[in-house]
Amino acid sequence: MSTLSSVAVFCGSRFGADPAYEAAAVEVGRTLAERGITLVYGGGRVGLMGAVADAAVAAGGEVVGVIPRSLDEREVAHAGLSELHVVETMHERKAIMAERAQAFLALPGGMGTLEEITEQWTWTQLGIHAKRSAFYDVGGFWQPLSALVYSMVRTGFLTAEHSGLVSFDQDLDALLGRLAEPLPAQTKDYDARP
Secondary structure, eight states, X not given: XXXXXXXXXEOOSSOOSOHHHHHHHHHHHHHHHHTTOEEXXXXXXXXXXXXXXXXXXXXXXXXXXXXXXXXXIIIXXXXXXXXXXEESSHHHHHHHHHHHOSEEEXXXXXXXXXXXXXXXXXXXXXXXXXXXXXXXXXXXXTHHHHHHHXXXXXXXXXXXXXXXXXXXXXXXXXXXXXHXXXXXXXXXXXXXXO
């Protein structure tokens, strides 16, 4: 098993309805900092984004934020980070986060969170990079998506091998351990019929 040096965390710019979501964000930020793992995230100081960053900063961690100029005012860029990159587009934001992170972790969140983590999973599947993705399944939040992934495999739209590139778990230690594991050699992900 290799050692994680950096993890991109995708999560909500809101806190959500369950206080367990904020508690999990604090746990993630603190745990990454205590393990010497750089937190790479969306750069905001609101919602779960702010909670994970605040916890990492408070624990002495390295925190890299990347925020588009258009969201700078809405998500209110965090002023206390090790690095803050203000970029022009969401594409730049995601590209920098993908470059700076060794793996990707999603906490509860909305459509942006889902889009960001599934893009990274897709990039691994396509061989654009060789990095793992995981969903921190706080209170069963990601269970509907886990069921959908199973359905994709069952119906022939996703191979079992490619479904194994992503993990769902309610245990943060287990997820971080999984994210640190090297990826197996990839096979092509298409059904080539004559």
